Amino acid sequence: xxxxxxxxxGGVVSSLGKGITxxxxxxxxxxxxxxxxICKLDPxxxxxPGTMNPYQHGEVYVTxxxxxxxxxxxxxxxxxxxxxxxxxxxxxxxxxxxVIERERQGGYNGxxxxxxxxxxxxxxxxxxxxxxxxxxDVLLVEVGGTVGDIESLPFLEAIRQMKGAVGAxxxxxIHVTLIPYISAAGELKSKPTQHSVKEMLSIGxxxxxxxxxxxxxxxKDIRDKIALFCNIEPxxxxxxxxxxxxxxxxxxxxxNGLANVVIRKLGLExxxxxxxxxxxxxxxxxxxxxxxxxxxxxxxxxxxxxxxxIVESLxxxxxxxxxxxxxxxxxxxxxxxxxxxxxLSDVDGIxxxxxxxxxxxxxxxxxxxxxxxxxxxxxxxxxxxxxAVVEFARNVLKLxxxxxxxxDQLTPNPVINLMEDQVNNLHNIGGTLRLGGYSCKLKEGSKxxxxxxxxxxxxxxRHRYEFNNDYREMFENAGMHIVGENVERNLAEIVELEGHxxxxxxxxxxxxxxxxxxxxxxxxxxxxAAFRRAEK
Ligand code: GLN
Numbered sequence: 001x002x003x004x005x006x007x008x009x010g011g012v013v014s015s016l017g018k019g020i021t022x023x024x025x026x027x028x029x030x031x032x033x034x035x036x037x038i039c040k041l042d043p044x045x046x047x048x049p050g051t052m053n054p055y056q057h058g059e060v061y062v063t064x065x066x067x068x069x070x071x072x073x074x075x076x077x078x079x080x081x082x083x084x085x086x087x088x089x090x091x092x093x094x095x096x097x098x099v100i101e102r103e104r105q106g107g108y109n110g111x112x113x114x115x116x117x118x119x120x121x122x123x124x125x126x127x128x129x130x131x132x133x134x135x136x137d138v139l140l141v142e143v144g145g146t147v148g149d150i151e152s153l154p155f156l157e158a159i160r161q162m163k164g165a166v167g168a169x170x171x172x173x174i175h176v177t178l179i180p181y182i183s184a185a186g187e188l189k190s191k192p193t194q195h196s197v198k199e200m201l202s203i204g205x206x207x208x209x210x211x212x213x214x215x216x217x218x219x220k221d222i223r224d225k226i227a228l229f230c231n232i233e234p235x236x237x238x239x240x241x242x243x244x245x246x247x248x249x250x251x252x253x254x255x256n257g258l259a260n261v262v263i264r265k266l267g268l269e270x271x272x273x274x275x276x277x278x279x280x281x282x283x284x285x286x287x288x289x290x291x292x293x294x295x296x297x298x299x300x301x302x303x304x305x306x307x308x309x310i311v312e313s314l315x316x317x318x319x320x321x322x323x324x325x326x327x328x329x330x331x332x333x334x335x336x337x338x339x340x341x342x343x344l345s346d347v348d349g350i351x352x353x354x355x356x357x358x359x360x361x362x363x364x365x366x367x368x369x370x371x372x373x374x375x376x377x378x379x380x381x382x383x384x385x386x387x388a389v390v391e392f393a394r395n396v397l398k399l400x401x402x403x404x405x406x407x408d409q410l411t412p413n414p415v416i417n418l419m420e421d422q423v424n425n426l427h428n429i430g431g432t433l434r435l436g437g438y439s440c441k442l443k444e445g446s447k448x449x450x451x452x453x454x455x456x457x458x459x460x461x462r463h464r465y466e467f468n469n470d471y472r473e474m475f476e477n478a479g480m481h482i483v484g485e486n487v488e489r490n491l492a493e494i495v496e497l498e499g500h501x502x503x504x505x506x507x508x509x510x511x512x513x514x515x516x517x518x519x520x521x522x523x524x525x526x527x528x529a530a531f532r533r534a535e536k
Contacts, residue, residue: 003131004170004266007159008142009207011177011196016213017249018176019072021240022142023079024250025174028259030080031273034137038076039088039130040069041123042144043151047093051430058305062460062512063088066436072142074309074512079250081515087133090126092151098122115154123158124165138266147175147199160204172265175200175207176240179214179222188216190226197230208265209236211258217241236261245315247282247516251275281319281516288324292530294349297367299360301329307353310381313514314351317527320519325527332360332367340366349377349530352384354462354509358407365391377502377529379522382463385495385505386416389467392480392497399471406465417468419491434461438486440493440508446483448494448504451521457484459493459508466507467492502529 006025010018019040026036042049049057050068061074067086077084099122103113131139143159145152163171177193193210200207210232212218223237230237238258243249253259254273263270294314300306311327318325330343332352344350350371352364364384368391371378380388386404393402393415401408404416419434437458442449449455469490472482484494484506497503506522514520 001128001131001166003136003166004138004172004268005127005131005162005166006138006140006172006174006262006266007162008140008174008176009147009156009159009200009205010143010145011147011175011200012192013178014146016176016178017240018142018144019070019075020079020246020249021174021176021211021253022072022140023075024253025258025262026076026080026140027250027278028254028273028275029138029262031275031278032259032263032271034268035135036080036138036140037082037084037088037130037134037136038080038140038142039084039090039127040072040076040142040144041127041155042070042089042091043149043155044091044144045093045096045151046091047097047430048089048091050433054300054306055303058303059308060462061309062435062462062509064437064458064460068431068435068462070144071305071308072144074312075246077512078312078515081517085133087126087130090123092154095119095122095126095154116157119154120158120161123155124162127158127162128165137268147196147203153203156200156203156205169267172209172262173205173207174209174211174262176211176213179212179218181214181216188214188218188222190222190229193226194229206231208232209238209258209261211238211240211253213240213242215242233261236265245282245285246312247278247285250278251282277517284319284322285315288318288322290321290323290531290535291326292318292323292348292527292534293326293328293346294351294527294530295328295330295344295347295367296351296353297330297332297335297364298353299332299355301331304329309509309511309514310351310353312516313511313520313523314527316514316516316519317523319516320524321527321531323527323531325530330367332363335363335366337366340370344370344376347376348534349379349526351379351526352381352387354382354384356383356406361387361407365394369395372497372500372503375501377526377533378497378500378504379526380505381511382507382509385507386465386467388503388505389415389475389480389495392475392478393471396478396480397471397474399474404465413471415468415471416465419464419466422464433464436460438508439488440484441487442494443481443483443485446481446494447496447502447525448483448522451525453521459506459510460512461508463507467495501533502526 069089218239227234399413402413405414479498
């Protein structure tokens, strides 16, 4: 195998942005002409994050092949601009399920099934399979969690063994740690990092490179101290400061020499990186000409990570429109007939994102109504589109108690209904939604047809309910048009409102396909409509 491997672990605390470090390094290697893929190993026991509350885990990122994956996979796709697969994210849940299934089938020939070697072999074989299938020059492997977590151990043991499996000269180990600043002492502290590396050594892994996350400049003195205590070459201790924007991180890491030392460790030829396009993104992001304030009306607004890809997509659309997008987080539960105009009268666009369950739905419906009646640009995504349909059914078509059967099974007007093939899935909720990329045909003359500039698109999905075609004619006649459709299954994918400046609801999740240098057409159109309204 020609692929080289970079393993990225985290120390001291979680939430250090290991994912961004991995994604940023991926971009730097790609900018040198190397092909790159990235995968994430998650130590939790869920099979995938699909069943987790967004407050636990942030957004669930959906891959084209229908994987419900960690949100870091979204960072990877956005930074290296490669389409990744569900195989790029493996969890303990998947690993143990596979091992136990094999055991039940007698696949271990009477042996005692153990964490080492059976679980670790399963982990290694998954990593190697990604390398074989994609055949990149470099495969970056991020291990979730923090060194010292009990559940991380099999993963760390597996990556330790990888050195033996593919050759030490083909592996590099990066440890991302925190260098805290103690204000009382006025000092940055390296001790937690020393302890974390000690922990790594006890497992048998000597990091080659340490990436120091810090709020303050990590001086040469401290970097030298870390190098000395942790057996690391001084230029392999890399500073990684907080950045104003995620997209500045690769440029910062380049300046601090991360890619150069990785390339040296892997024995690859060093090449001059071409970061022109990436610098242009950052430049545009820093210098907007227009402004738009956009409300996200959701139920997980306290945790912005729950809507990560939407936030990034708005950023991309801002970059494309040279617009500073100011997000106003609106808790759907706080939107009532009394508060709605106070909460939404100062915004130039209203976005209602996806979600599950009943909480906050009334507020979402009121937000839709406000957008529809006041000509505010509106984008509804998945559940947001479904609530746009419900609002129209109730307030324009006057359909009594119209609702989605997800929350009102007895409604006389289930304008959003369970998909036929989903009826048996309600008991087994993991991985059974309509997931991943499906095609959608756009209607001639529609706004989306114009935005996309093509008539067949492919978008990613994650839903169980759909627009009920029994009501289609009524909606069409009253001015809510189905302008995007999955032809194979006759599923409504996009609605547009006639006579409104910009009102679009999409059953799919456009946010998973937006890229910093290639904003998604729907988001781009939405932000454009919003800044134009602001300037009027
Ligand atoms: N709960 C809705 C459904 O299952 C919408 C899902 C979503 O917004 N991702 O269809």
